[in-house]
Amino acid sequence: MIRQLIDIVDGGDLFSRQPDELQRQLQELRDDPAVHPLAANAIECTQMAVQQGLQGRDAVQDGIVTALSERLHANARTTEEHYIVERGPGASRTIRNRMGEVSARMNEDGSFTRIARSLFVDRTVAITRTPAARNGLDDGVSL
Numbered sequence: 001m002i003r004q005l006i007d008i009v010d011g012g013d014l015f016s017r018q019p020d021e022l023q024r025q026l027q028e029l030r031d032d033p034a035v036h037p038l039a040a041n042a043i044e045c046t047q048m049a050v051q052q053g054l055q056g057r058d059a060v061q062d063g064i065v066t067a068l069s070e071r072l073h074a075n076a077r078t079t080e081e082h083y084i085v086e087r088g089p090g091a092s093r094t095i096r097n098r099m100g101e102v103s104a105r106m107n108e109d110g111s112f113t114r115i116a117r118s119l120f121v122d123r124t125v126a127i128t129r130t131p132a133a134r135n136g137l138d139d140g141v142s143l
Helices: 002-009 019-031 037-051 056-086 089-108 111-119
Strands: none
Touching (some): 002 019, 037 056
16 A cells, blocks of 8 residues: 555656546545555545645655544543553553653654555664563553
8 A cells, every 4th residue: 555655746747736536536545445544544644744745755645644644542531541441540641641752752763654655664763672671560562
């Protein structure tokens, strides 16, 4: 899907430079029922980036970064709702704060941007995982 997205947005022909044609092709890709929901969100975010004036890989990178950030926030809200039902408001606040810290740190250190660039097979991008210290059930499962 990434290759298709890049080919549409970063195409070398004159038709791909026409905003209406570009949006039409992106919408066709978005409407494909085989497209994963996260990929569909990345396409929508790329459409918004193009509308804001970004072009080529910059638009695709911005779309992927925005989609990943939105997914993290949606999952954080879902986790918070689960905690409020299962553990109460105190645990819910704790998990909200922890997820907020994760989100802030990922935005600050450019994690989403590095992930997006790695999808372009950018060999200059280093993706490393810091091992998490786990010492209880509240720490969650190891990923």
